[in-house]
Amino acid sequence: MYSVLVCDDSLVARKQVAKCLPQDWPVSVHFARHGEEALDLLQQGKGDLLLLDLNMPVLDGYETLKAIREFGFPTRTIVISGDIQPAALERVTSLGAIDFIHKPVRPDALQEALKRHGIFSPQSSSEETDCSELDPKVRDCYQEIANIAMGQAGDHLARIMNVFVQLPIPNVNLIEVSEMHMMLTDIDSHERVSAVCQGFVGPGIRGEALCILSDSSFDDVAKIFNVQQDVDDQVQLELLMDAASILIGTCLEGLAQQMDVKFSQGHPVVLGQHQAITEITSVTSKRWRKTLAIEISYGLEGYDVHCDLIMLFTEDSMATMNAKLAHLLEE
Template sequence: MFSVLICDDSLVARKQVAKCLPQDWEVAIHFAKHGGEAIEALKAGKGQVLLLDLNMPEMDGYQTLEAIGQLGLKTSVIVVSGDVQPEAHERVKKLGALEFIRKPVNAEELLAVLSKHGLIDGPEEAPETEFSPLDPDIRDCYQEITNIAMGRAGDHLARTLNVFVHLPIPNVNLIEVSELHMLLSDIDNHERVSAVCQGFVGPGVQGEALCILSDSSLEDVAKILNITGEVDDQKQLELLMDAASILIGTCLSGIAEQLDISFAQGQPVVLGQHRNITEIIATNKLKWKRTLAIEISYGLEGYQTVCELLLLFTESSMETLNYKLAHLLEDF
């Protein structure tokens, strides 16, 4: 069977790209979180087509393209990235990529690229999704206000820890809750994580914020804070709650200020500590049909620390949020 490998460090992005593949295409889909995993998958024969992100930890997209050329691996590479710099386009083409698609992926554009290079004999029109995707202008607006909000949260975290915080482009998607479960369970099952959930509510808006940190990340945070001696469960829990408080609180306040609304935040709840992410999902099932998911991945320069922050708005909140964003667009 024909196979597609999707390589992206973002949980939401991997699922969003997979969803944009033609539904009637008989294909095996594989995932990789960085270039190193992608290379191993390609060596194992997984990935006749590689959909490759550029900005990733451990081995980025450029390094992955170089390694593919050096190793003589057979795959057709389509770069999928939020980096729209002309130089980025030129660099990936020189390294052997067939095309460059801008995030977030559009199903029609992806189908056109696959058809152009003879990778699929698809229909003239892209298949319909189960529900209407976000309007591109609205999605861009969500991303922009989140960019500003996450920048403030990153600045707060950087000042607190005295480190440089990497801020990627946030991923915004309207997804089914079943897809959210798949998204979260896509975290490496061998990695133990701790997670905090905090509810929030405003006029016509409600949701949950999830902050997920791997155990190895907590160890790095302890090193950054010069905490000596044994870091027991209680100390790690304090570190987790502090990080979650900074990121969730600052990010929500930044969004609320731009939309001219106010959020009341509930008490943070520890969903699990030192547990497999699938165990956390099993005991904390969300009851919504669909959710607007905004995913932000914070990384600390010089460390393997990555913090996943997910802002999940209920489907009923979309009317209020879209109304607010529509007024913002009118002002531009």
């Protein structure tokens, strides 16, 4: 069976790309969080087609393309990235990519690229359903305010930890809560994570923030904070709470300033330590049916640290948020 490998450090983006594949295309789909994982899967023969992001930790898209050429893997690569610089297109093409699609990916754009290169031929003329219900202008607006809030949180984190924080483009999507649950489950079964959830509420706006840190990050986080004692469960819990407090608090403050609202934050709740992501997300999946999800993935240069911050807003909050940001939506 033809296999497709989706490589993106974003939890949400991986499943969104997969959802935009033609529905009547019998393929096996695999996922990688960065270039190193993608190369391992390609070596196993999983990835006749690679859908590749550029801005990723460990091994980015450019380095991955170079490695594919060096190893001679017979995969065909389509880059899917938010980097719209003409130089990015020229660079990835010179490294062997057959096409370049801008984020957020649309089913029609992806299918057109697949047809253009003879990878997929539709069996019928029926149109694919759009993988997102968000109007592009609305998504761009939320992405803009999230970008500013993310930068403020990253700056705060960088000053406290004295490190360089890698800031990707935020992912913004309106999704079913059950779908979000499925999106998060593509983390390998062996990957264990710890997470904190914190509710927030403002005039006409309510939601929850999830801060998810992989267990493999704790040793390096402890080094950054110059922790001398053994990194046991209690120390890990303190590090998790500190990171969550910085990221959630600063991000919410940045969003509040731009929407001219004040958020009240609930007490942070530890959803779990050393658990599979499915066990953690089951707690939040019962709260509401649909959510506006803003996902930000933070990385620290020179360290094996990766943290996902996911801001979840209830569907009924969007009317208030849209009104608050009407000046941006009109631009």
